[in-house]
Amino acid sequence: MITRSKLNTRRIKQQEDNWTMAPSTQHYWIVSIPTENSSRGDVFQSLKSRIASSNRDYAEVSTFPIPAFKIGTLDSLVSQSEELAKIDAQFEGTVLKVVDVMKGVLQGDDDKVREQCVVNDRPVDSYLTSFSWSTTRYRTTLSIPELSSTLTKEMTSLDIDLRTKYSQYQQAKGNLLTIQRKQTGNLSTRSLEGLVHKDDLVLESEYMETLLVAVPINDQKDWLKQYETLAPMVVPRSSSKVAEDDDFALYNVTVFKKYSHQFSQKCREHKFVPREYKYDENALENSQKEQKQLGEQEKKLWGETLRLARTSYSDAVTAWAHLKALRTFVESVLRYGLPPDFVSVIIKPYHKQEKKAKKELDSAYSYLGGPAFSEKKSKSRKADDDDAAIGALEVEYSPYVFYSMVV
Template identity: 45%
Template sequence: MPSSQYIFVSLPQRIFDDEPLSSLAGTVGRDNGEVLPFAVPSFKIGTLDALVQHADDLAKLNGACEAAVAKVADALKGLDEAAAEQNKVVNDKPTDHYLRSFKWNNVRYRIDRPLGDLIENLQRELQTIDNDVKGKYNQYNSVKTNLAALERKQTGNLSTKSLTPIVDPKLLVQDSEYLETHLIAVPTNARKDFLHSYETIAPMVVPRSSVQVAQDDEFTLFAVTTFKKFSAEFLQKCREQKWTPRQYKYVEGGKEEEQRELDRVAREAKKVWSEALLQARTGWSEIVMTWAHVMTLRVFVETVLRYGLPLDFVSALVKTTPKQARKVKTNLDSSFSYLGGNAFGRDKHGRVTKDDATLTSEMAAAGMSVGDGHEYTPYVYYEFEFP
């Protein structure tokens, strides 16, 4: 199933002779996308300089929304890849349903507030949501890493796994003033070399003290006794031979304690996973709603900058696919490029042809927003896509 892409457009009401949305649907092309109404409230406008600054701030905020929603998508995938798409819901309904039925939340973002206040509010909310999702997801990854380390101790090879359930404490020299026992994991293919040379790689190794403790497919675990004075040298020589010294100290009830710790962390991982998934689902919902409100403000601000006052415009949402979006853009350019006026050159297809530097300077002189790096269009046009 192809992914959806959304396009926000705003056009002057005066250019339409017939019902605007039907006319726009004909321009877009029935096979290229679905044209949906998208109501944009009338906000407090303020000064032209403030509007230009708001346009820049909204472009940056839009980029932050895009990055935040991508991070939440990654979190949902990391938490439950099989159900990641099903978890991308807004108020427990599909994201597409929310955009189709979008209405400005005037309780949360009062339209009688200055645009600057609304933008700051949206910025704060986005940062809070982003931090909440990131914090809980990082907590889950930390617990998950801890659990994996404990599981490796139970299931790894003799060079890494816990020796508590393997080593019989009777094999160890304990409470001796001069001697101590070392446990060495030797690769199985080096077993003969170890038995032939362990007594001579360092001084004061107790002759014939090696005892095979355990064996798996990769390693054989030996116990070797040395004088404490030369223990450090013996262990270093073992490392040089690619034999792995294992740290081990017998603790009464250690085996049972390790299992209890494993069970505890497993329960914690399950609990934090559930919390992280709920936080990511909530984060997706909140960020999509925030992003939709940011896009609404972008459309409004850019509409005022381009078409001026009094406000009389038609705004719409086009649902399409990334592949068909190019055709939508081509059809819109073909029909509405004349809105650029005489200040913009056009080719035979009606597309703007002036170079970017000239275009940018003329737009700035006219008090028009250049946007956030996207190709300029002589009508209000913004693309919107979810990961």
């Protein structure tokens, strides 16, 4: 016989395993069961005992209270059920997009992303397992289509706002990276500002100009032997080394403007790299100012985007949970009839216990699907023993109302 202390120890161990082994996302199931002349408390305890008892400790079970909404005709409920299913998929996509934005801003750091994934400054788990309908935000005096429309408008608005802000951040980040790249790399690609001085160039000449060429570090002797003969009208002994790194040496050379293009072409044929450069005594200072401004802009937008993503996540999960409640109500009325009398719960299955919990629920409530469902489940029991994607659980028909959230 399992004592209460042993049971508590077991559950603590299970929760610790769930914490250390669980993936970055958590599955939640929203389930409703008809009362069938029993008290709500008895139905809740019966359901809970199936998957959260001493011998079936597969999940945590909490109440998921749903208010009574205005009910129209049966045809309208069927139409609303179909529409809510479409909206549900859209909401899930939006939540995933918000998380993707967080990952982009936080450079894929999953731990930091999870820190930002809170709802009203509470952990998601705390919010969902103690969910209550926000009557101040979503008045129950409104019809079901009006409520779903309100939720959709909220979700669409936050999606657009976050997309716009994230696009601005990405643009600022791209501009900063572009100017930073100019300051890195070897002499064949990097910016020459600050490396080339006025004395290295022939300026303000009507007929001559100074070209700059990046020469591979091991080909400098070839350069010095050949540069005077690469094209006509190259000024003899006009080339000198301006700068050097591990890969290239930067040389200047004076040629007549008439043959500049031909000289550059010959350089490329010999694997010397001509560099485009126009001297500006203020270029380095201007570049540094621009980089500083872009850095400040990127930092500012980084903070704004992260804050908006955090707020958007909170609002998106809130709207999604309320939509799930609305969808659960509509489906429960369609399945169990009027007046609406059912118990709704939210289930948090432990890591790697999802299939066992689902099988227990199916076994306990298969009668709600009628004899055909029970027979079908019996025939497919062997196939069910194979591993299957958890995400397919909601796609399969359940004899009771069953929806999932993955956050």
